């Protein structure tokens with residue numbers, strides 16, 4: 656594997672775990688405990704929040720420039736769940752302070 660210096664922040668094993676489970680999470684396939692685990696992680700992890708924000712921006716951009724974006728497309732249903740999850744995470748983050 657080639658190492659690049661300009662890596663994204665998502666190198667944290669905990670973050671990778673979250674990303675690996677994100678689609679299952681968004682599909683509602685994880686149990687309550689794993690959902691909590693993911694939400695708590697995101698709420699306390701700026702790179703993950705940034706990731707979700709970026710993902711959301713990608714969705715919006717690819718909608719405007721249909722077929723031209725480098726971002727993966729996401730069904731509206733999934734986007735809505737993502738937004739919901741993200742806002743929940745932010746809410747928990749606010750409550751924690």
Ligand SMILES: [Zn+2]
Pocket residue numbers: 667669670673696697700702703
């Ligand atoms: Zn993270």
